[in-house]
Every structure is written in structure tokens, then in C-alpha cells.
Amino acid sequence: MAKGEARSRMVAGAVRLLAEKGLEGTSFAEVLAVTGGSRGSTYHHFPGGKNELIDAALDLAGAHASAALEAVRGRPASEVIAEFLALWRHLLAATELRAGCAVLAVTVAADEPDLLAHAGRIFHDWRDQLASLLVEGGLEPGRAPELAALTIAATEGAVALARAEKSWEPFDLVESFLVAETRRASS
Amino acid sequence: MAKGEARSRMVAGAVRLLAEKGLEGTSFAEVLAVTGGSRGSTYHHFPGGKNELIDAALDLAGAHASAALEAVRGRPASEVIAEFLALWRHLLAATELRAGCAVLAVTVAADEPDLLAHAGRIFHDWRDQLASLLVEGGLEPGRAPELAALTIAATEGAVALARAEKSWEPFDLVESFLVAETRRASS
DNA sequence: ACGTGACTATGCAGGTTTGCATAGTTTTCG
DNA sequence: CGAAAACTATGCAAACCTGCATAGTCACGT
Numbered sequence: 001m002a003k004g005e006a007r008s009r010m011v012a013g014a015v016r017l018l019a020e021k022g023l024e025g026t027s028f029a030e031v032l033a034v035t036g037g038s039r040g041s042t043y044h045h046f047p048g049g050k051n052e053l054i055d056a057a058l059d060l061a062g063a064h065a066s067a068a069l070e071a072v073r074g075r076p077a078s079e080v081i082a083e084f085l086a087l088w089r090h091l092l093a094a095t096e097l098r099a100g101c102a103v104l105a106v107t108v109a110a111d112e113p114d115l116l117a118h119a120g121r122i123f124h125d126w127r128d129q130l131a132s133l134l135v136e137g138g139l140e141p142g143r144a145p146e147l148a149a150l151t152i153a154a155t156e157g158a159v160a161l162a163r164a165e166k167s168w169e170p171f172d173l174v175e176s177f178l179v180a181e182t183r184r185a186s187s
Numbered sequence: 188m189a190k191g192e193a194r195s196r197m198v199a200g201a202v203r204l205l206a207e208k209g210l211e212g213t214s215f216a217e218v219l220a221v222t223g224g225s226r227g228s229t230y231h232h233f234p235g236g237k238n239e240l241i242d243a244a245l246d247l248a249g250a251h252a253s254a255a256l257e258a259v260r261g262r263p264a265s266e267v268i269a270e271f272l273a274l275w276r277h278l279l280a281a282t283e284l285r286a287g288c289a290v291l292a293v294t295v296a297a298d299e300p301d302l303l304a305h306a307g308r309i310f311h312d313w314r315d316q317l318a319s320l321l322v323e324g325g326l327e328p329g330r331a332p333e334l335a336a337l338t339i340a341a342t343e344g345a346v347a348l349a350r351a352e353k354s355w356e357p358f359d360l361v362e363s364f365l366v367a368e369t370r371r372a373s374s
Numbered sequence: 375a376c377g378t379g380a381c382t383a384t385g386c387a388g389g390t391t392t393g394c395a396t397a398g399t400t401t402t403c404g
Numbered sequence: 405c406g407a408a409a410a411c412t413a414t415g416c417a418a419a420c421c422t423g424c425a426t427a428g429t430c431a432c433g434t
Contacts, residue, residue, distance in 0.1 A: 006411080022296030024211035027391060038412045042393090045411090049393065100295055107351040108292045109209030120351035127348075127357070149360040153344030154337055161314075161340055164294040164307035170314070173336040181368075193381075214421060225382050230424065232381090237422070 007045040009035040014057035015064075018102035020095065023054070023109035054106060054115055061102040062122035069129055077137030077186040078179055081151055084130065085175045088159050097166055100159050126152055138186040147185065151178055194232040196222040201244035202251075205289035207282065210241070210296035241293060241302055248289040249309035256316055264324030264373040265366055268338055271317065272362045275346050284353050287346050313339055325373040334372065338365055 013035040017026040028042050028050065037045075046052040065087055072083045091099055103119050110116040131148035135141050154174050161170035200222040204213040215229050215237065224232075233239040252274055259270045278286055290306050297303040318335040322328050341361050348357035 021298065022211070023209065024296065024391095025298060028393095029391075038414095040396095040413055040415090041411055050391090103351075104347055105295045107347050108287055108295055109211065111208065111212060116351055117353070120348075120353060123348050123351050123357070146360045146364055149345070149348070149357045150341055150364050153348055153357060153361050154341035155344065156347060157340030157343035157345075158336070160291055160294050160343060161307075161310050161336070164290075164303055164310050166304070166307060170310070170336045170340060173333045174340050177333055177337050211421095215423095216421075225384095227383055227385090227424095227426095228381055229422095 006035070006037045006041065010037055010042075010045060010053065011056040011060050014053050015061050015102045016099070018054075018057055018061075018105045019091070019099040022105045023115075026054070026057075028053070051112060051115065055118055057102060058106060058115075058118050058122060062125065065126060066129060069126075069133060073133055074136055077134045077139040078183040080130070080133045080137050081147075081182045082175075082179050084151060085155060085178065088155055089171065089175070092159060092162055092168075092171065097163055097168075100163050101156055104156050104160065123152065134182070134186070139182070140185065143185055147182060151182075154178060193222070193224045193228065197224055197229075197232060197240065198243040198247050201240050202248050202289045203286070205241075205244055205248075205292045206278070206286040209292045213241070213244075215240070238299060238302065242305055244289060245293060245302075245305050245309060249312065252313060253316060256313075256320060260320055261323055264321045264326040265370040267317070267320045267324050268334075268369045269362075269366050271338060272342060272365065275342055276358065276362070279346060279349055279355075279358065284350055284355075287350050288343055291343050291347065310339065321369070321373070326369070327372065330372055334369060338369075341365060 010031050013031045014026050017030055017034065021030070028039070031037075031053070032039055032042070043049070046056075048055075065084075068087050069080070069084060072080050075083075088101070103122050106115055107119045107123075110119065127145070127148045130151060131144040134144040134147060139147065155178075158171045158174035162168060197218050200218045201213055204217055204221065208217070215226070218224075218240070219226060219229070230236070233243075235242075252271075255274050256267070256271060259267050262270075275288070290309050293302055294306045294310075297306065314332070314335045317338060318331040321331040321334060326334065342365075345358045345361035349355060
């Protein structure tokens, strides 16, 4: 195995487990059962213990969405919003509505203030980045922070509702509203 | 102590702990530390174990919001939306942005399908009830399911973002948009 | 008064989790 | 080649959780 690959696989596995089973369901034992690593090397890869694993997973999840958004910089605002929703649609589809957002999972179960603050930074970064993309996509600058916050909040909630209800309906309704509203506001 | 009071107190304590510490943070030990009951009587009050406690907590949390909504039946749609948001604003204010939604906490951490389905039923009931209130409040019936789903999803997300960022900004932005949009759509 | 059901008090068993120790193996690089 | 660094393998301790057992106490109704 290449250098550091075991660590990377564990971090990716932690993101998946956070999304599907929540923070407490993301134990080292579960992560290793998914990634196949060795129990004894956990504190070699993560001297900071579980918090270091979760921190790395939050960064990976945050960077994943951030990179996907950056790929549509310059496109019309409604396409930017559609891309953000497509990210979550793919996650729901790939897991048959079983997975949600890893950052949200940490937010609602965080026992340590550090983890909660880390999740908060990622949400804040997403809002800033999305607002900037919306402005570049033709949205009136004064409305961008509002629509960015609404989109992220509504999408996170819609993913959770779809998971719990085991139905695409909440997600579909929220998606069509957000895309239509953005089109109206940026035309 | 009156008959059944210990049980009721434990259920209420479970709602608070779910909102602040998530599903796994809501252990019998934690609940009893908050409500003051006795460890030995847990399986007297809850023969079904922890799942019975969480089920009861979900019902209480669901009924609480449902009753508050029912109290504004007949009022204009924008006031109905404002009331729903006020529910969560009070929770955030009372806990200095530390608590969130108990139903969402179960959704993202549920290990048992039964608990997830129970959370889903509550979300679905909220959507149905809110849509009906919006129609009675003057909203065009075709738009009610969409606006109900958007409001619940966006509010759940906004509460989570506000908690994580320790800032009222996401909640304020989402609230002002939803109220304004409802006013536009129902005038 | 008395019995029954509701409740308390204490404790235990089996499992899981984190964090670490100790020893052995593989990889990498000079 | 040879040594250092990276990694594996196994296991252990302290803490926690759930679920239950056992015994004792209180309250209420008849």
C-alpha cells in the first residue's frame, strides 16, 4: 500500500459512515471494517485520536462540495444552484436515500466544541463561496448572501427529510423551488 | 410524585438531550442525571428499552410543534410561517444557540429503521399540517405543498447552521426570505 | 388493616468504545 | 547492504452503555 493510503482510505470511510450512521456510529472499529485497515495502526495514523479522524473527514467533505462548486464558476446563477443540489441528489441516489450530509451529522451530535466549530466553519465557507458564485452568475449582489444561506439550509434540510421519509418528494419540491427562484432573481 | 410523572419527566428530558447532544448522547444515565429519576425504574417506565424512550420523545417533540401551529389556524399564511420560525427562534434563544431539532437528531443518527421511519412520519405530518394551514391562510392551494416543504427543510437547516456557526445570521436570512416569499405568494 | 400495583435502590453481565502498549514486519532511502 | 521510518498485529485497561435481576418501600383503594 502506498504511503499514507491507509490514512486516506480511513478518512474517506469516515465521511461515508458519518453520512450514513452519524458521529457515534463512526467508530474506529466501523471505519476499519469498511476500509480494511489494522486496528493497531489507528493511533499511528491519527495521534490525535478520534477527533483527528473526524476533523479530517469534515475537511474532506467540505472540500468535495467546494471543488464541485468551483467547477461551475462563471456559469449562470441558476446552474450554480442546480449543481449544488445535484451533489446531494447523487449522494441520495447512490445510497438509496440512506446517506445524508457528514457535516450535518457532526453538527447535531457534536460533544466537543471544537468539532462543532469546525462544522460551522465549513458551512460558513460554503455560504461565502456560493454567494460569490451567484454574483458572478448574474445575481444581484445584495441578494446573494440571502439566497446562498437559503439554498444551503434548505438543501441540508431536504436531504434529511428525504432520508427520514424515504421519499424523493421533499427534495424534489425544494430543488424545483430553489432553481426557479434563482432564475427569477437573476434574469 | 404523581402517577406517571417520572416517566413524563424522562421523556421531556430526552427531548432536551436529543436536541443538545444527539441520539447517542441521550443515554438513560444522562436523562436521569437531568430528571433525577432512579436507574432501577427505567425498565419499569420503559419496558421497550431505549427505543421506547426515543419514540416517546419523538412524539412529544412532534406534538409540541404541531400544537403551536394549530394555534394559528385561520391566520394569514405569512403569520403561519412566522409562527413556525418563531418556535425554533425561541429554542435557539433559550439555549444560546446550543440546541437543535430532536427529530433531526434522530434522523441523522438512527441505527434502527423503526426510529428513522418514526422521524419521517413526524416530518411528513408537519408538511401536511403546514400546507393545510397555508391554504387556509390564503395561499394558492397548488403552491402550498412546495412552500410547506421548503419552509420545514430550510428551517431545519437554518437551525443547524446557526448552531454550528454560533451565529444568528443564517437563521435571520432564511426567516426573512420565507416570510417575504409567503407574503408575496399569498397576497 | 391489608393487599396490590407503582416505584426506588443497588448491582451485575455482556458488549462496545477509546486510547495506548508492545512486538514484529515491510518499505524506503542513503 | 543496512538502518530508519512507516506500518501491522495482538491485546489490554478504563469507561461507558443497555438490559435485566433482586429486594425493598410507598401509596392507594377496598
